[in-house]
Amino acid sequence: MTADKIAQVQRLSSALAARVRYAQMVRGPILPAQVDALLAAAMLLQEHGVPWPSLVEQVLHDLAQDLEHPEPSAAAEP
Template sequence: MDNGEGIRAPQAKIAEVQRLATALAARVRYAQLVGRPIYDAQITALVSAARLMDAENAPWPPMVEEVLTELARSLDGADPAPEEGAGP
């Protein structure tokens, strides 16, 4: 984390972000497996954590990378919903 003065976050704080992101990714993975909803706030939190880790040049934990990659693939493969009233 940069506070605008070039001061970076202590390694312990980055490790905590990695730990919490891993725990959240595990919850998302469980929701996927049992067919429960995945909330936008969960995705937003994972993406924010990943951006923070990128900014700090910290590696993404494997579970975080796996879940975000799968979510991105599912979003890329999703067809946009047809507009109501649109038709041939």
């Protein structure tokens, strides 16, 4: 993979991470396809020995935390 393609993956993954971060902030929906694409980009970068953009790393960490410790939904409250 060329350096230009790697840079493009980094840029696009950062943009997607920003969208997911915004959805987290406003408690909006995060589509499974967004998470899948972010994971795929992170794996691609990792395979090529390229560090993840910091926002990608933060968002993936937060998503993993949410999976481990989900917040109770409003519908579940008495």
